Amino acid sequence: NAGVTQTPKFRILKIGQSMTLQCTQDMNHNYMYWYRQDPGMGLKLIYYSVGAGITDKGEVPNGYNVSRSTTEDFPLRLELAAPSQTSVYFCASSSPQNEQFFGPGTRLTVL
């Protein structure tokens, strides 16, 4: 099992550009999550999904969109990148009421 995989590992964007962060899990987990990690601030939940076709906002959803068309994939979309979105992004998955498994992260810089 590869677990949770994320691509790309690193990306630099210009202000106003768009991109999609990819996340895939092979553990057949229903629940998937996107977090951002800023220095000294812990992890903040952006969006989560409890199954294919179902998504919901977390604590910091502004500027992001998600979709969940399959159990395995949960891409995160940035439509108009802003410097405030410079961060490390982590995807995670879990089965209900069990531990979350995290991917290795995507480091995004917006200049």
Place this chain on the structure above:
Amino acid sequence: GDSVTQMEGPVTLSEEAFLTINCTYTATGYPSLFWYVQYPGEGLQLLLKATKADDKGSNKGFEATYRKETTSFHLEKGSVQVSDSAVYFCALRGDSGYSTLTFGKGTMLLVSP
């Protein structure tokens, strides 16, 4: 809403020293509590957990006891190693909702030989 407060780092120790990282929480009901560890350049890994009051989670020499009366879940290890250098996150999962976690800000541990 739910919140987690951790002691600020970095915590700097010599090898074989005793470690305590404090964690307190605010939540309604009966949350589950977790410690995650993040090694440099990696994602988070579950270190240990406790799902009810007075439970003790343990793994790799680390321990934490769920204390509902003091709303705390302090992480301890009797003898740290250089390889324990990492960032440690305390987190809680509320007893309602969809398994989402609330994290503390993280505490960096640096262990020198």
